[in-house]
Amino acid sequence: GHAHSEEPAEEPPVAPAEEPGEPEVTEANLTALVEYCRALAVPARRDVEVPAVRAGAQIFEHIGCARCHVPTLTTGPDGPVETANETIHPFTDLLLHDLGPGMASIPDGPAAAGEWRTAPLWGLGLAEAVNGYRFLLHDGRARSREEAILWHGGEADRVRDEFRRLSSEERVRLLAFLESL
Structure with missing residues (x-):
């Protein structure tokens, strides 16, 4: 056989079929799933009373992480009654921030190339167990929490630099705190 066939490959149809068939999920099942x-x-959260975790929480606040990764928010009155007016601890402000050219990507919607919505950190400590991997950031480029912090730039330059100045013991405490989320 030849590596290159003279016959053109069959192209997928441009438009969807006229008869799409039956949905695989019923409206009732979709509503129940939502x-x-x-x-x-x-x-x-785990290990909240462990001294290293408590010290790490103070470091998180002190170096400025909590300015964007806001620990506590309150949900609004709209939406389902089960989640309205609830105090939650997502560790995000849900806002777009310029994280510098190192994090730039293709612009998406209202966000410029280097802007990213602050990722919620709740559940971060279980990410590897749940996902089966530890790749972090929007594109998986960071292989550790420390590496993810070091990728921050732009509005987070000062916080990243504060992290760099931490002693190895302080870094261990901060990372223990992040692992507790």
Whole structure:
């Protein structure tokens, strides 16, 4: 056989079929799934009383991480009654921030190339167990929490530089705190 065939490959149709067939999921099942997902609880924090974790929380606040990764928010009155007016601890401000040219990507919607919505950190400590990998950031470029912090730039330059100045013991405490989320 030849590595290159003289016959053109069959191209997929440009338009969807006229008869799309029956949906695989019923409207009732989809509604039930959405309600189930909406009601899922965030994983509980672990090791909150461990001294290194408590010290790490203070370091998180002191070096400025909590300016964008805001620990506590309150949900609004709209939406399902089960989640309205609830105090939550997502560790995000849900805002777009310029994280510098090192994090730049293709612009998406209202976000410029280097802007990213602050990722919630809740559940971060279980990410590897749940996902089966530890790649972090929007594109998986960071292989550790430390590396993810070091990728921050732009508005987070000062916080990243504060992290760099931490002693190895302080870094261990901060990372223990992140692991507890």
